[in-house]
Amino acid sequence: MGVIIVSTYPDAKSISKVAHHMVEKKLAACVNYTKINSVYFWQGKIHDSGEFLALFKTTSKSKQSLKKEIAKTHPYEVPEIAEIKPDDINIPYLKWLQDSTLKGKPKKRHNSSKS
Amino acid sequence: MGVIIVSTYPDAKSISKVAHHMVEKKLAACVNYTKINSVYFWQGKIHDSGEFLALFKTTSKSKQSLKKEIAKTHPYEVPEIAEIKPDDINIPYLKWLQDSTLKGKPKKRHNSSKS
Amino acid sequence: MGVIIVSTYPDAKSISKVAHHMVEKKLAACVNYTKINSVYFWQGKIHDSGEFLALFKTTSKSKQSLKKEIAKTHPYEVPEIAEIKPDDINIPYLKWLQDSTLKGKPKKRHNSSKS
Numbered sequence: 001m002g003v004i005i006v007s008t009y010p011d012a013k014s015i016s017k018v019a020h021h022m023v024e025k026k027l028a029a030c031v032n033y034t035k036i037n038s039v040y041f042w043q044g045k046i047h048d049s050g051e052f053l054a055l056f057k058t059t060s061k062s063k064q065s066l067k068k069e070i071a072k073t074h075p076y077e078v079p080e081i082a083e084i085k086p087d088d089i090n091i092p093y094l095k096w097l098q099d100s101t102l103k104g105k106p107k108k109r110h111n112s113s114k115s
Numbered sequence: 116m117g118v119i120i121v122s123t124y125p126d127a128k129s130i131s132k133v134a135h136h137m138v139e140k141k142l143a144a145c146v147n148y149t150k151i152n153s154v155y156f157w158q159g160k161i162h163d164s165g166e167f168l169a170l171f172k173t174t175s176k177s178k179q180s181l182k183k184e185i186a187k188t189h190p191y192e193v194p195e196i197a198e199i200k201p202d203d204i205n206i207p208y209l210k211w212l213q214d215s216t217l218k219g220k221p222k223k224r225h226n227s228s229k230s
Numbered sequence: 231m232g233v234i235i236v237s238t239y240p241d242a243k244s245i246s247k248v249a250h251h252m253v254e255k256k257l258a259a260c261v262n263y264t265k266i267n268s269v270y271f272w273q274g275k276i277h278d279s280g281e282f283l284a285l286f287k288t289t290s291k292s293k294q295s296l297k298k299e300i301a302k303t304h305p306y307e308v309p310e311i312a313e314i315k316p317d318d319i320n321i322p323y324l325k326w327l328q329d330s331t332l333k334g335k336p337k338k339r340h341n342s343s344k345s
Binding site for chain 1 (some may be wrong): 121123149150151152153154155156161163166168182186193194195196197198199200
Binding site (some may be wrong): 006008036038039041046051053067071079080081082083084085 | 323
């Protein structure tokens with residue numbers, strides 16, 4: 001089954017480094033990240049600061065090792081590591097997730113556009 | 116029930132075209148898309164390229180036709196088509212989803228702001 | 231249990247104001263928001279306009295009061311208020327969510343980076 005792990009990072013540099021690390025170690029097949037604003041309470045006042053939202057795409061088989069590695073490498077003391085299991089995922093993409101994580105070797109995915 | 120279908124696209128042009136197509140055909144009531152970075156393994160090396168994350172908002176009744184049309188019109192050979200079923204959704208919005216997809220005609224939603 | 235409430239807003243000003251309000255009232259521990267494009271059908275034609283996607287991070291205990299307050303303070307007549315329950319969430323973060331919402335007082339979270 002496909003799984004999405006959600007976390008947030010302080011800057012592009014840290015999430016880009018972690019994303020490369022997870023894909024190299026085949027713990028995630030793909031990592032999407034985007035700039036966000038975050039509003040939260042801390043040290044007695046409200047903060048409204050820039051962060052990056054990260055979506056790690058992996059499989060149920062690799063998710064535990066991925067989550068451990070996210071916790072180990074995360075710059076925050078208390079990072080968000082939330083798991084969302086899609087209710088369904090198309091078979092070719094699921095196969096690509098499986099081939100690109102611990103089990104098998106990566107297969108081509110983006111090389112040819114239909115258009 | 117409301118449903119969110121998640122996919123990624125190579126550029127704004129392709130997702131904007133598909134989004135208009137799905138809303139015109141009443142397969143999705145609304146499509147949100149935003150710029151992301153994606154890190155993934157392909158043809159023997161790690162890529163860190165710009166993409167667009169797309170969230171198609173539809174109903175359980177229209178989701179199969181929507182997913183088929185996403186696969187048919189997608190520029191990637193192996194696109195991500197992941198289905199996330201929210202655990203709950205407010206009734207007025209669910210009604211608008213239903214009215215704006217295959218079943219009924221669209222009802223006004225954004226026209227007047229309270230503020 | 232942790233919960234994510236998803237909604238969309240017309241502009242940064244409105245979501246920033248609502249985000250501060252929810253965190254001050256301890257209905258959400260954190261609110262992430264980011265700029266998106268939205269394509270939807272309204273008043274007889276297709277719109278492709280800028281919006282903001284908002285993710286309110288809270289607990290199952292605070293979610294009902296949070297959803298009521300989102301509906302009460304939302305600038306749209308028919309806003310999206312969708313609840314997504316992650317299938318799993320790391321314990322330290324869940325504890326921070328609980329401490330930062332109705333039940334307890336906020337604990338430090340972001341103060342020290344490991345790097």
